[in-house]
Amino acid sequence: MKRYSVFAIAREALRQHAGWERAWASPSPRARYDVVIVGAGGHGLATAYYLGKNHGITNVAVLDKGWLGGGNTGRNTTIIRSNYLQDPSAAIYEKSRALYETLSQDLNYNIMFSPRGVMMLAQTEHEVRGYLRTERANALQGVDTRFITPREVKRLVPIIRLDGPRYPVLGALWQERAGTARHDAVAWGYARACSAMGMHIIQNCAVTGVESAGGQVTAVHTTQGSIGCGKLGIVVAGHSGALADMAGFRLPVESVALQALVSEPIKPCMDVVVMANTVHGYMSQSDKGEMVIGGGADHFNNYTQRGSWQHVEETVRALVETFPMLSRLKMLRQWGGIVDMTGDRSPIISKTPLSGCFINCGWGTGGFKAIPGSGWAMAELMAKGESPLAEAFSLTRFREGRFIDESVAAGVAH
Amino acid sequence: MLLLTCPCCGVTAEETEFANGGEAHLKRFGPGSTDDEFDAYMFSRKNPRGVHFERWRHAYGCGKWFIAARCTVTLEVFATYPAQTTEPPAEVVATIKARRPEWEGFA
Ligand SMILES: Cc1cc2nc3c(=O)[nH]c(=O)nc-3n(C[C@H](O)[C@H](O)[C@H](O)COP(=O)(O)OP(=O)(O)OC[C@H]3O[C@@H](n4cnc5c(N)ncnc54)[C@H](O)[C@@H]3O)c2cc1C
Ligand SMILES: [Zn+2]
Numbered sequence: 001m002k003r004y005s006v007f008a009i010a011r012e013a014l015r016q017h018a019g020w021e022r023a024w025a026s027p028s029p030r031a032r033y034d035v036v037i038v039g040a041g042g043h044g045l046a047t048a049y050y051l052g053k054n055h056g057i058t059n060v061a062v063l064d065k066g067w068l069g070g071g072n073t074g075r076n077t078t079i080i081r082s083n084y085l086q087d088p089s090a091a092i093y094e095k096s097r098a099l100y101e102t103l104s105q106d107l108n109y110n111i112m113f114s115p116r117g118v119m120m121l122a123q124t125e126h127e128v129r130g131y132l133r134t135e136r137a138n139a140l141q142g143v144d145t146r147f148i149t150p151r152e153v154k155r156l157v158p159i160i161r162l163d164g165p166r167y168p169v170l171g172a173l174w175q176e177r178a179g180t181a182r183h184d185a186v187a188w189g190y191a192r193a194c195s196a197m198g199m200h201i202i203q204n205c206a207v208t209g210v211e212s213a214g215g216q217v218t219a220v221h222t223t224q225g226s227i228g229c230g231k232l233g234i235v236v237a238g239h240s241g242a243l244a245d246m247a248g249f250r251l252p253v254e255s256v257a258l259q260a261l262v263s264e265p266i267k268p269c270m271d272v273v274v275m276a277n278t279v280h281g282y283m284s285q286s287d288k289g290e291m292v293i294g295g296g297a298d299h300f301n302n303y304t305q306r307g308s309w310q311h312v313e314e315t316v317r318a319l320v321e322t323f324p325m326l327s328r329l330k331m332l333r334q335w336g337g338i339v340d341m342t343g344d345r346s347p348i349i350s351k352t353p354l355s356g357c358f359i360n361c362g363w364g365t366g367g368f369k370a371i372p373g374s375g376w377a378m379a380e381l382m383a384k385g386e387s388p389l390a391e392a393f394s395l396t397r398f399r400e401g402r403f404i405d406e407s408v409a410a411g412v413a414h
Numbered sequence: 415m416l417l418l419t420c421p422c423c424g425v426t427a428e429e430t431e432f433a434n435g436g437e438a439h440l441k442r443f444g445p446g447s448t449d450d451e452f453d454a455y456m457f458s459r460k461n462p463r464g465v466h467f468e469r470w471r472h473a474y475g476c477g478k479w480f481i482a483a484r485c486t487v488t489l490e491v492f493a494t495y496p497a498q499t500t501e502p503p504a505e506v507v508a509t510i511k512a513r514r515p516e517w518e519g520f521a
Contacts, residue, residue: 240461241459241460241463250454250459250460251458251459252457253459253461300416300429300434300468301461301466303487304486304487308415310415398453399456
């Protein structure tokens with residue numbers, strides 16, 4: 001792999017850019033790999049990357065039924081933060097946020113991490129109390145957050161209206177080191193680095209069955225033939241139910257559509273991320289100038305990758321109240337992704353009833369921020385059979401009643 | 415937008431008039447059951463990509479619970495029927511079979 005650098009740009013500029021290589025190879029599958037990962041989203045690719053980087057396991061294939069990064073990883077609103085409530089969440093999300101800070105250098109690929117700060121508005125007394133509690137929990141966890149006053153909110157976000165008739169702004173939980181990154185670049189950067197380690201990324205390769213012998217996984221059936229594996233990692237977000245069914249178990253997960261939309265591009269007007277959980281909307285401005293708006297999730301199981309119409313209306317209506325200038329904007333695009341929801345709104349990184357088969361899912365509406373940390377933990381779990389970061393997120397927590405309740409911290413879909 | 419017909423009062427309305435109540439026809443396990451049975455009843459869900467049986471409540475209408483058989487991919491509603499049953503009625507199964515010949519049946 002040729003490194004990207006300022007010298008490479010200069011060199012290529014002098015020869016009509018003829019020397020750029022493909023960022024990753026597109027090989028045909030081998031008959032067998034030590035590890036097969038299903039799902040080339042951020043979490044699957046990061047798992048493969050840290051298997052190689054941290055554990056020296058490089059005989060790895062990452063399979064995807066579509067194109068890499070074409071699932072939720074390429075459909076999300078890219079908010080990265082770690083101000084959750086429970087200790088196990090703080091540990092993995094903060095690890096992830098910290099890895100994001102140096103990920104561009106680590107991957108030699110510009111993922112455009114922008115620590116512009118994330119603000120979660122408190123618009124009811126209940127929310128004020130909730131965020132004060134989170135602020136204190138975060139202080140104990142070593143996560144840098146602060147509850148700020150409406151005046152500070154206004155200073156950071158001049159376009160906001162503090163005294164809306166229904167939901168005045170009473171303060172906000174502010175995480176200065178949080179922010180956004182370029183979602184596609186995260187998938188592409190990991191894919192390039194995996195390919196450089198000799199791993200195979202195989203696109204247009206849907207897994208249709210899981211084969212086992214004596215309770216041990218042995219192979220997967222795919223649209224490109226059968227592929228043997230020593231270990232199997234299922235990392236398919238909204239499609240986890242289907243893959244679990246193939247592997248012979250069920251999950252405490254339901255799949256629903258979550259939507260987002262963007263406006264026409266306008267001049268820079270807001271340089272932080274604002275989340276408004278009570279009215280259920282959140283917004284940031286992309287580098288192109290579009291206002292990126294996240295909406296609500298459907299309330300019923302579905303795989304439509306589209307989402308119900310009324311959620312767009314609800315979200316926009318609520319945001320217009322807090323940001324009156326939005327009422328003049330035209331919306332450009334709307335899309336949806338299928339998110340995998342657990343009852344306690346926390347993920348699953350776990351062994352499964354099938355020996356050799358591991359699952360990473362349940363990130364629901366908020367797993368983009370977790371990609372590096374989740375891949376780190378999943379790789380450790382698959383390589384060593386245990387991982388301190390993953391331990392609390394095992395499948396058995398449900399039957400044992402060890403829920404990691406993040407329904408408040410996850411409040412809005414993000 | 416999803417359109418549903420309430421089998422209790424006969425009204426057809428948009429999804430905003432109804433509240434979803436999750437997977438239908440779960441067999442309840444209580445005291446005396448094994449941990450596995452209780453775990454499966456409490457938490458494990460089919461979450462299928464295709465034919466799904468689910469509970470709905472006509473929340474902003476007659477208030478009654480009913481069950482819908484629906485495709486989670488196309489949102490096609492095969493049938494709605496009253497909730498007082500432990501499995502889908504034979505004619506509902508036949509309707510789904512006719513529309514989705516590859517469906518493996520209710521289990
Ligand atoms: C609208 C929206 C906004 C969001 N906003 C945020 C946000 O602001 N911040 C945040 O942190 N998170 C956000 N999220 C959540 C985040 O996008 C996801 O949690 C995360 O991207 C999940 O990554 P993944 O790698 O697990 O899944 P995905 O990126 O979905 O990858 C799974 C892959 O598995 C593949 N696959 C599925 N079935 C098969 C099969 N049978 N065989 C082979 N491959 C298969 C799919 O093609 C897909 O590429 C948002 C999600 C949505 C939909
Ligand atoms: Zn009714």
